[in-house]
Amino acid sequence: MPIQFEDARNRILDAAGTLDPEQAQLLDAVGRVLAEDFHAPWDLPLWDNSAMDGFAVRAADAASGKELEITGYIPAGGAELPPVAPGCAVKIMTGAPIPPGCELVVPVEETEERDGRMRLLKSLRVRDHIRFKGEDIAAGARVLPAGTLLRPPEISLLASFGQSLVQVHRRPRVAILSTGDELVDLGMLPGPGQIINSNIYSLAAAVRDAGGDPQLLGIARDNLKSHRDKLARGLKADVLITSAGVSAGDRDLVRDVLAELGVEQKFWKIAIKPGRPTAFGVKGETLVFSLPGNPVSTMVTFEMFVRPALRKLQGVTPAVRPFAKARLAESIRKRPERVQFLRVQVRLEEGRLIASSSGDQNTGIVRTMIRANGIAVLPAERDRFEAGSEVDVLLLD
Ligand code: AMP
Numbered sequence: 227m228p229i230q231f232e233d234a235r236n237r238i239l240d241a242a243g244t245l246d247p248e249q250a251q252l253l254d255a256v257g258r259v260l261a262e263d264f265h266a267p268w269d270l271p272l273w274d275n276s277a278m279d280g281f282a283v284r285a286a287d288a289a290s291g292k293e294l295e296i297t298g299y300i301p302a303g304g305a306e307l308p309p310v311a312p313g314c315a316v317k318i319m320t321g322a323p324i325p326p327g328c329e330l331v332v333p334v335e336e337t338e339e340r341d342g343r344m345r346l347l348k349s350l351r352v353r354d355h356i357r358f359k360g361e362d363i364a365a366g367a368r369v370l371p372a373g374t375l376l377r378p379p380e381i382s383l384l385a386s387f388g389q390s391l392v393q394v395h396r397r398p399r400v401a402i403l404s405t406g407d408e409l410v411d412l413g414m415l416p417g418p419g420q421i422i423n424s425n426i427y428s429l430a431a432a433v434r435d436a437g438g439d440p441q442l443l444g445i446a447r448d449n450l451k452s453h454r455d456k457l458a459r460g461l462k463a464d465v466l467i468t469s470a471g472v473s474a475g476d477r478d479l480v481r482d483v484l485a486e487l488g489v490e491q492k493f494w495k496i497a498i499k500p501g502r503p504t505a506f507g508v509k510g511e512t513l514v515f516s517l518p519g520n521p522v523s524t525m526v527t528f529e530m531f532v533r534p535a536l537r538k539l540q541g542v543t544p545a546v547r548p549f550a551k552a553r554l555a556e557s558i559r560k561r562p563e564r565v566q567f568l569r570v571q572v573r574l575e576e577g578r579l580i581a582s583s584s585g586d587q588n589t590g591i592v593r594t595m596i597r598a599n600g601i602a603v604l605p606a607e608r609d610r611f612e613a614g615s616e617v618d619v620l621l622l623d
C-alpha cells in the first residue's frame with residue numbers, strides 16, 4: 227500500500243538530523259546556517275560619526291540665517307579632529323568621527339558656503355544627523371542566534387565585526403547514482419535504444435542549488451555486481467540519491483541491493499503522481515532516496531522530498547519551504563486517492579497569484595517542466611478542481 231504524501235515527508239524529516247558545525251570562510255557561508263550564537267564584540271558604530279556630508283556645529287549656533295566661520299575639515303577616515311569653537315563650523319564628511327564641541331551636523335544641502343564662511347538655511351536641533359556609538363548594535367548583544375540563515379545582511383553584519391571565518395553547519399555530501407543499461411554518458415552519442423544520462427545532471431544541479439555538495443557516481447548497470455559496487459560507494463555519503471530501477475520491472479534492482487547492503491527501508495510507493503515508486507531508507511546516518519527514472523518524476527520528487535531533507539541537514543528552518551496560495555486558471559480533473567503535482571505557470575494578476583497548467587502533464591514530457599515556474603499540489607481526496615479554486619503551489623523560482 228502506498229503511503230500518503232505528508233506521511234512520506236514527515237518520515238523523511240524525522241530521519242534527517244542536523245549535520246555537525248564546521249568553520250567556513252565568510253563568503254562560503256552564504257545560504258548556510260549559523261551553528262553557534264554570535265555576540266557583538268564591540269559597539270556598532272564604534273564611535274559617534276556624521277550621517278551626512280555637512281558641517282559640525284554647536285547647538286547654540288544652529289539657527290537659520292546664522293553665519294559661521296569654517297575652521298577645519300574632517301574627511302571620512304580622518305583621525306585629526308579639530309574642535310568646534312563657538313561661532314565656527316568644521317566641514318565633515320559622512321562617516322567621519324564627530325569632533326569635540328560638535329552637537330549636531332548641518333547637511334551641506336541646508337547651507338550656503340562662500341569665502342571660508344557658511345550660512346545656515348534652516349534651524350537644526352541638538353543630535354541631528356549624528357550616528358551615535360552603539361546605536362545600531364551594543365557590544366555584547368546576541369545579534370545572531372544559532373540557527374540563523376546567513377543572507378547578505380547577516381554577512382554584512384559579520385563582516386562589520388571583522389569575522390572572516392564563521393561556524394556553520396556542514397554541507398551534506400550527496401552521492402548521486404543513475405541506473406540502467408540504456409544510459410550513456412554526456413559526450414557520447416546515444417546508439418540504438420540508448421539515452422543520455424540526464425538525471426545525474428538535473429540531480430547534481432538541484433543538490434548544488436539546495437546547498438549540498440554533489441558527488442557523481444556515474445551509472446550502475448542492470449546487474450547485481452554493478453549495483454552492489456556503486457551503491458556501496460554511495461552509502462559512504464550523508465545522502466545517496468539514485469534514479470530509476472525502483473519500479474516493479476525484472477531489472478529494477480535498487481531496493482533489493484540496498485536491503486542486502488543493510489539499508490532499512492522506511493517506505494516504498496507514495497500516493498502521488500508523478501513519483502509513485504519513490505522509496506526511502508536509512509543506513510546509519512545516511513539517508514537513501516530511490517527516485518523514479520522519468521526525468522520529470524526525478525525532478526519533482528527531488529523538490530518534494532529530497533530538498534526538505536537537505537535543508538534540515540543544514541539546519542535550515544522551516545525545512546519545507548512555505549507554499550503559496552494560487553487560484554487555478556482552468557478546471558482540472560485528476561484521479562482521486564493520490565496527490566497530483568501539476569506543473570504550472572504562476573503569474574500575478576491584480577495582486578493575486580493565478581496558476582495555469584504549463585501543458586501536457588505526462589511524466590515523459592520535460593518541456594512542460596521547463597515551462598513551469600511552480601508545482602501545484604492537488605490534494606488526494608478530490609478528483610475535480612473548478613477554475614478559480616485555491617491550491618497550494620510550490621514556487622520554483
Ligand atoms: P526505470 O525505472 O529504470 O524503468 O526507468 C524509467 C524511465 O526513466 C525509463 O524511460 C528510463 O529510460 C528513464 N531514465 C532512467 N534513468 C535515466 C537517466 N539517468 N536519465 C534520463 N532518463 C532516465
Ligand code: MG
Nearest residue numbers: 405406470471
Ligand atoms: Mg531501468
